[in-house]
Amino acid sequence: MKLVKDTVASIVFKLSIGGYDGEVIEVVKENEPFEFVFGKDIMLKSFEDRLQGLEIGEQFKFVIPKEEAYGTYLPEMQVEFEKQFLIDQIDNPEVIEEEIVLDNYLPMQDEEGNDLSGKITYIDEKIVKLDFNHPLADLDLYFEGKVLSMRPANAQEIMDGRIFEPTQWVETGPDEPKTCSF
Numbered sequence: 310m311k312l313v314k315d316t317v318a319s320i321v322f323k324l325s326i327g328g329y330d331g332e333v334i335e336v337v338k339e340n341e342p343f344e345f346v347f348g349k350d351i352m353l354k355s356f357e358d359r360l361q362g363l364e365i366g367e368q369f370k371f372v373i374p375k376e377e378a379y380g381t382y383l384p385e386m387q388v389e390f391e392k393q394f395l396i397d398q399i400d401n402p403e404v405i406e407e408e409i410v411l412d413n414y415l416p417m418q419d420e421e422g423n424d425l426s427g428k429i430t431y432i433d434e435k436i437v438k439l440d441f442n443h444p445l446a447d448l449d450l451y452f453e454g455k456v457l458s459m460r461p462a463n464a465q466e467i468m469d470g471r472i473f474e475p476t477q478w479v480e481t482g483p484d485e486p487k488t489c490s491f
Contacts, residue, residue, distance in 0.1 A: 314348030322454030349470035
C-alpha cells in the first residue's frame with residue numbers, strides 16, 4: 310500500500326530549523342505517532358507532496374523551503390490594538406492579567422470569520438501590539454522521519470478530514486444500560 314489521498318497515515322518525525330542538525334522544533338516518537346488523513350489539507354501541501362507514494366516502513370528526509378512552508382515574515386502582520394479594546398473582547402475579566410502578557414498568543418478572528426492567533430510582542434498602558442506572522446515564517450523546515458503504518462480512511466474520515474475514534478461502551482452497573490464515551 311502506498312500513501313495516497315484518503316489514506317490514514319501514522320508517522321514519526323523530527324522537525325528542525327537551520328539544517329538537519331539545527332535547532333529541533335518538534336519530535337514525534339513511535340509511542341505517540343502523528344496520525345492524519347492524507348490529502349485533506351490538514352498538513353502543508355508541500356509536506357504531503359513529499360510523502361505521497363511512500364510505503365510502510367519507508368524513511369523520509371527533505372527540506373521545505375520557507376516559500377513552500379509558512380512564507381516570509383511580513384512586518385505589516387504586526388498590528389497595534391488599544392489595550393481597552395482587547396480587554397473588552399475577553400469574556401472572563403478575571404483572566405485578563407493572565408491573557409494579556411508578553412509572548413502569549415491571543416485567539417482572534419478576521420472580518421471573514423477566519424481564526425487567527427496573534428503573539429503579544431509589546432504592551433504599555435494604552436497599546437498592545439500583536440504579531441500575526443506564523444511562528445515558523447521565514448524558516449526552511451528540515452524533516453526526517455518514517456512511515457509507521459497506513460490504512461484506507463473510512464467514509465467519516467474522508468468527509469471530516471479527521472481520524473475517527475471508535476466508540477467505547479462503558480459498563481455502568483448491573484441495572485443500568487451501557488453508556489457511550491468518545
